[in-house]
Amino acid sequence: MSQLWPFLVLGLASGGAYALTAVGIVTVYRGTGVINLAHGAMGMVGTYVFFQLFKQEKLPASIAVPAGIVAGAALGAIVYAVVMRPLRNSIELARLVATLGVLMVLQGLATVIYSERVRIVKSFVPDGALHLWGASMSYGTIVVLGVTILLAIGLATLFRRTRLGLSAAAVQENPDAASVLGVSPHASGLLMWTIGGALASAAGIVLVPTTGLSPSGLTLLIFPALAAALFGKFTKYPSTIIAGLAIGILESLFVAYQWDSAFIKIIPFGVIIVALMVGGSTLPGRGHAEQRLPRIGAGLLRPPVILVAAVLAVVAVLFLPVGWAVALTTMAIVSLIALSIVVATGYAGQLSLAPFAIAGATSLFVAHLSRLFHIDIALALVLGIIAATLLGWLVGLPAIRVRGVDLAVATLGFALVIETALLINPKTNGGLNGLPITDPRIFGIPLVAARSPRGYAVFACVVFALAALGIACLRRSRAGRRMAGVRANERGAAALGISVPGAKLAGFAIAGGVAGIAGVLLAFRMQVATFDNFDVFKSINALGWTTVGGLGMIPGAVFAGGAAAGGPFSYILRNVDEIDAWLPVLSGIFVVIVMITHPDGEIDRMKKQFGDLFAKLRGRGAAPAVAAEPPVEPDRTAAEPVSAEVNRASGTDRILPGAERRAGQVLLTVRDVTVKYGPVKAVDAVTLDVVGGAVIGVIGPNGAGKTSLIDSITGFATASGSVSLGGRELIGLSATKRSRAGLTRTFQNLELFVDLTVRENLLAAADRRDLLGYASGLIRSGPHELSGVAATAVALLGLEELLDRQVMDLPQGTQRIVAIARALASEPEVICLDEPTAGLSGTERAEVITAIRALVETAKIGVLLVEHNLDVVAGLCDTVVAIDFGRVIAQGAPEEVLGRPEVRQAYLGSHELPEQQAIAPKKETVS
Numbered sequence: 001m002s003q004l005w006p007f008l009v010l011g012l013a014s015g016g017a018y019a020l021t022a023v024g025i026v027t028v029y030r031g032t033g034v035i036n037l038a039h040g041a042m043g044m045v046g047t048y049v050f051f052q053l054f055k056q057e058k059l060p061a062s063i064a065v066p067a068g069i070v071a072g073a074a075l076g077a078i079v080y081a082v083v084m085r086p087l088r089n090s091i092e093l094a095r096l097v098a099t100l101g102v103l104m105v106l107q108g109l110a111t112v113i114y115s116e117r118v119r120i121v122k123s124f125v126p127d128g129a130l131h132l133w134g135a136s137m138s139y140g141t142i143v144v145l146g147v148t149i150l151l152a153i154g155l156a157t158l159f160r161r162t163r164l165g166l167s168a169a170a171v172q173e174n175p176d177a178a179s180v181l182g183v184s185p186h187a188s189g190l191l192m193w194t195i196g197g198a199l200a201s202a203a204g205i206v207l208v209p210t211t212g213l214s215p216s217g218l219t220l221l222i223f224p225a226l227a228a229a230l231f232g233k234f235t236k237y238p239s240t241i242i243a244g245l246a247i248g249i250l251e252s253l254f255v256a257y258q259w260d261s262a263f264i265k266i267i268p269f270g271v272i273i274v275a276l277m278v279g280g281s282t283l284p285g286r287g288h289a290e291q292r293l294p295r296i297g298a299g300l301l302r303p304p305v306i307l308v309a310a311v312l313a314v315v316a317v318l319f320l321p322v323g324w325a326v327a328l329t330t331m332a333i334v335s336l337i338a339l340s341i342v343v344a345t346g347y348a349g350q351l352s353l354a355p356f357a358i359a360g361a362t363s364l365f366v367a368h369l370s371r372l373f374h375i376d377i378a379l380a381l382v383l384g385i386i387a388a389t390l391l392g393w394l395v396g397l398p399a400i401r402v403r404g405v406d407l408a409v410a411t412l413g414f415a416l417v418i419e420t421a422l423l424i425n426p427k428t429n430g431g432l433n434g435l436p437i438t439d440p441r442i443f444g445i446p447l448v449a450a451r452s453p454r455g456y457a458v459f460a461c462v463v464f465a466l467a468a469l470g471i472a473c474l475r476r477s478r479a480g481r482r483m484a485g486v487r488a489n490e491r492g493a494a495a496l497g498i499s500v501p502g503a504k505l506a507g508f509a510i511a512g513g514v515a516g517i518a519g520v521l522l523a524f525r526m527q528v529a530t531f532d533n534f535d536v537f538k539s540i541n542a543l544g545w546t547t548v549g550g551l552g553m554i555p556g557a558v559f560a561g562g563a564a565a566g567g568p569f570s571y572i573l574r575n576v577d578e579i580d581a582w583l584p585v586l587s588g589i590f591v592v593i594v595m596i597t598h599p600d601g602e603i604d605r606m607k608k609q610f611g612d613l614f615a616k617l618r619g620r621g622a623a624p625a626v627a628a629e630p631p632v633e634p635d636r637t638a639a640e641p642v643s644a645e646v647n648r649a650s651g652t653d654r655i656l657p658g659a660e661r662r663a664g665q666v667l668l669t670v671r672d673v674t675v676k677y678g679p680v681k682a683v684d685a686v687t688l689d690v691v692g693g694a695v696i697g698v699i700g701p702n703g704a705g706k707t708s709l710i711d712s713i714t715g716f717a718t719a720s721g722s723v724s725l726g727g728r729e730l731i732g733l734s735a736t737k738r739s740r741a742g743l744t745r746t747f748q749n750l751e752l753f754v755d756l757t758v759r760e761n762l763l764a765a766a767d768r769r770d771l772l773g774y775a776s777g778l779i780r781s782g783p784h785e786l787s788g789v790a791a792t793a794v795a796l797l798g799l800e801e802l803l804d805r806q807v808m809d810l811p812q813g814t815q816r817i818v819a820i821a822r823a824l825a826s827e828p829e830v831i832c833l834d835e836p837t838a839g840l841s842g843t844e845r846a847e848v849i850t851a852i853r854a855l856v857e858t859a860k861i862g863v864l865l866v867e868h869n870l871d872v873v874a875g876l877c878d879t880v881v882a883i884d885f886g887r888v889i890a891q892g893a894p895e896e897v898l899g900r901p902e903v904r905q906a907y908l909g910s911h912e913l914p915e916q917q918a919i920a921p922k923k924e925t926v927s
């Protein structure tokens with residue numbers, strides 16, 4: 001132990017730095033909900049100010065240190081005012097990418113002014129150390145630790161005790177709270193970013209004596225700091241500081257034991273990923289706000305656009321100077337990486353910061369295969385794709401229980417591990433010599449980029465085109481719908497029988513495979529493969545540029561490839577004076593502007609502009625932007641009477657098979673079901689039966705436990721007791737499995753796939769759930785026709801005219817009807833409807849009642865209906881169960897139950913129950 005002690009003390013020094021940086025990251029996140037990738041860069045600016053005054057101007061530390069901190073604070077305020085304030089209500093990812101833009105600008109400017117040279121900065125703290133049991137702790141370390149702990153205490157107090165801090169945290173969780181609290185969200189936002197900037201500078205100033213000062217050095221601090229912040233769930237200072245210190249100490253111990261440096265990265269991130277997964281859940285809870293992502297494309301192929309792109313590529317590769325062929329090769333390869341981001345994040349909604357790491361690992365893998373077995377490029381592609389798909393799947397495993405930025409940081413951990421353990425490890429990467437690629441050939445034909453750049457460019461472009469076609473096909477297939485459904489709403493997807501973890505992992509695996517193709521192309525590009533070009537910042541940059549292009553669209557990936565260093569854009573600008581120095585700054589400014597003005601990306605903006613232009617040329621005036629279109633209440637009253645629609649739908653009993661089997665049978669039995677949320681018993685030993693061809697209504701005041709009952713029956717809440725469908729016990733099964741067994745539901749807050757069309761929502765509900773679909777989707781899209789049941793639901797509910805409208809563009813009432821149609825399209829035996837008519841107009845309500853009645857009578861499905869509106873209950877239900885405080889207080893025919901005094905008492909606190917009107921809930925509790 002005595003030998004370890006000095007290393008522990010040494011670890012406290014770097015751990016203190018991580019902790020201090022993490023405290024700044026947590027403050028900005030807690031106050032404004034943004035993970036600031038530019039935190040280290042902001043600190044770097046304040047540190048250069050300190051450096052300039054302290055070292056160059058020889059001013060005393062008492063002036064230089066506060067000046068550096070004030071500069072950082074001022075920068076934080078400027079970044080908030082110029083960049084973050086306009087983005088306050090924007091997509092979370094747009095705000096993250098905007099901080100990347102800020103990082104590019106700051107780092108670029110610092111490089112222009114100071115160059116990449118690392119400066120040695122003497123500590124302003126007097127030399128000397130405190131001697132503790134044989135180890136010495138420098139005064140510098142003591143200052144770092146002291147400052148970190150004091151700041152954390154101060155900030156925790158700010159958030160817990162002051163009005164501004166409390167309101168900042170509240171507004172971050174719920175922006176609408178601002179108006180209620182009467183606080184300006186901008187004042188708290190400005191304060192948090194100012195504090196963040198000051199903290200970043202303070203961290204930089206105390207750190208540079210050990211790390212040295214350079215434009216990019218401090219930026220790298222963000223990785224261990226993010227791990228620490230993640231451990232503290234981006235809110236808790238004590239656990240963040242402990243994690244930061246622990247990471248520093250662990251690193252130091254690894255040095256003490258001379259363990260492989262790769263494990264330095266593996267252990268902290270590994271522990272944090274495991275902790276996150278244990279604490280996470282496979283489905284988000286009720287009331288979870290789905291993160292918004294940029295617009296998702298439909299994967300449609302436009303032959304004229306493809307033709308023009310192909311002609312341009314052929315001309316550039318074959319007839320322009322050879323530099324174009326090299327630039328296009330780079331573009332094709334980076335576009336493949338960006339395409340993998342389109343799949344994982346754009347389509348499946350999972351933030352991944354590991355695509356370059358996966359490409360690098362694949363590159364290394366096939367380079368070794370080439371060295372050992374002289375394999376052909378075609379075989380390398382096959383084996384590389386298989387390996388990368390598996391690696392992508394592995395990287396995606398945390399996504400099963402971790403979401404959003406937490407997931408992004410977890411994948412970043414994987415990327416760092418891959419980088420350290422494989423890519424920059426001389427034991428695996430061939431050392432300084434790299435790995436020789438012996439005699440690269442494709443189908444026997446030599447293909448060496450150095451000797452035949454045009455040939456390699458054609459090959460790379462063709463490979464990209466094939467991959468892009470495959471991914472477009474995937475988007476239009478049932479697998480694509482599944483992924484897009486999960487991206488839009490995990491709970492909604494699970495209720496339709498979609499495996500949420502399955503769709504996420506498939507997204508990661510396919511994305512991994514696509515990144516792997518890029519890795520193979522990179523390995524075979526040179527006659528010697530090297531692996532020092534796959535660092536995490538490359539992945540962060542690729543995510544940024546793909547978002548700028550259009551995260552959910554394949555042309556967005558092409559855009560990212562075009563903008564890559566060494567791609568066509570930088571090739572065009574190659575002769576502009578000092579462009580290399582200024583390009584990162586200009587790019588950063590561009591990234592910020594795009595995120596502020598059009599977070600859905602440049603491709604989406606161009607599409608709209610061209611759409612307007614073509615419309616004008618055709619003399620029809622500008623086409624209205626879809627997002628700007630106000631929701632229009634469709635004229636559904638003009639539809640034929642529902643009974644006529646039922647007839648036209650050629651008999652629901654024929655289309656939804658099994659009506660005879662179901663008629664009059666108990667389909668679902670619920671026995672002694674109990675749900676507890678901590679000490680609260682939301683459902684207390686409820687017992688009921690759902691019979692085929694009948695509707696059972698569940699009524700009760702707000703907070704009585706109705707939704708919790710549906711949650712427990714359908715697998716969205718953990719319950720004890722028994723729920724069995726057709727004799728099969730469902731307790732213990734996931735919501736997805738219960739849905740596949742024939743039990744589905746609607747939700748009070750709908751949980752629709754709002755950025756998909758009505759048709760896609762219905763198709764997603766009716767699609768086959770085969771695993772093979774993820775592979776076959778790459779070559780065969782469709783089906784695009786609605787199933788018989790879905791068509792029946794559409795006809796019954798009068799949605800024919802709205803099939804190709806995006807759900808988010810429809811009014812709330814119509815969305816509620818779409819939710820019912822979608823649930824029916826999944827062909828359930830039993831359906832639980834949670835307040836299906838809330839917010840509907842009188843006509844719509846009547847229509848929904850008739851449609852449900854028609855379905856129950858003809859298809860003989862069982863319906864469990866939760867409703868506040870007594871007209872609906874009376875009009876639909878054969879039996880009614882009244883519950884209060886989770887317990888059944890009455891059960892029987894509607895008129896009998898509604899007449900019971902205890903039911904009236906539960907609702908109104910009196911025995912008066914107004915006839916023929918909705919029962920106003922008695923309690924204040926909000927579900």
Ligand SMILES: Nc1ncnc2c1ncn2[C@@H]1O[C@H](COP(=O)(O)OP(=O)(O)OP(=O)(O)O)[C@@H](O)[C@H]1O
Pocket residue numbers: 285286677680681682700701702703704705706707708709748925926927
């Ligand atoms: N996730 C949760 N954690 C803790 N308590 C919860 C949770 N969800 C619901 N509750 C509590 O359980 C009780 C039943 O809530 P539930 O939403 O099921 O009632 P409800 O009858 O559906 O109400 P409403 O008519 O308003 O929808 C309430 O006291 C509610 O506050």
